[in-house]
Amino acid sequence: MVDTILEAAAGVLAERGYAGTSTNLVAERAGVSVGSVYQYFPNKDSLVHALHERHAGQMFQVIEAVLGTGPRVTLRGHIEAIVRALMAAHLVEPRLHRVLEQELPFFDVPKADDSPSDKGILVRIRQLLELHQAEIVPQDVQLTAWVIQRILESMVHAAVLEPPPGFSMPVIERAIVDAVMGYLGAR
Template identity: 50%
Template sequence: MPRNVETAVAARNSRSRQPAKGPESPRKEPRQGRSKHMVDVILEAAARVFDQHGYEGATTNRVAERAGISVGSVYQYFPNKNALLTALHERHHLQMQAVVDRALAAAHGGTLREVIEGVVTAALAVHRAEPRLQRILHVEYPFFERPADVSQSARRLFERTRAVLEAHREQVGRDDLDLATHMVLRMVEALVHSAVLDPPVAAEGALEAAITEAVEGYLLLRR
């Protein structure tokens, strides 16, 4: 095959393997308890399938089989696997919101450092449970995540984190809490992802301590 033709074929094949860039909405939003339960079952199965098979190997048929339902039931809520991936991004935001809530409850009356330690430890546990899925969500296909300004779960996570900083206002050395909240979320996200997806050689608990110190150091620095 001539080189120019071979190159064109390779480029075409490469494009055909690429998913459409951009978040996709579910076919319909669940409103009743039974429907919400079904969506939870589908997303839990999808998380396992993406974690086990990667993006290329994940199919709606495999998701249906893992969930123990018909593929038609999957299509009732999600038109394709890209819509599932978008929903898994939302699910991840909700998981992180729950992490912040649990850490705040566990460290009630405690110091800012204790809250940060709780968030970091729990966030690492969430990401370590499904490392391949986390790579798909945050490294390979991050463009399926809805922008923070249109994602309700991302907004709630921002508001909850800001409330934590407000509750420890006397310890926080940053005047602009909106900016501080943005920075904390991005720092935790980046450092936790790096720790899970490209883990350094470190003693037990050293990563948690290092991430905690980095976030705490930023918040305590007075300017």
């Protein structure tokens, strides 16, 4: 039931934006009563929070899958695989991402400190950096992981929502990887 409601909310939000979304429309799209929506989500904002966490959970699963598929010989190889996977995952629901990123930048969405999935992403990036610590310039691995997480998040969102004209996705992916590697000063 929760998944059905969230899918309906994602569809309505993508089509109508935040202002045009209501729990009544979500219930109608989900084929359930509005009371059923309220049973799991007390208001529209809680639906948006849940969609954000669902998205963060999907991104955590993407990173976990990439880093869990066996060793890559280089840090760059790991970063390339992460960027490629994040780009592919973000291209699945670009209209929803556009609403969540552009219409709601000041909305009180969960922060990385509050989101279990965002915390998990930060831990996995930190673990990757710890494995390659001798190859990178920044010494504070926790801060570096946070910076890398933010670089990836903002650049991938920008690439999907407002890609620069005239560049293919593989070229943009390489540019994102180069930005991350440049920050790391990887040897």
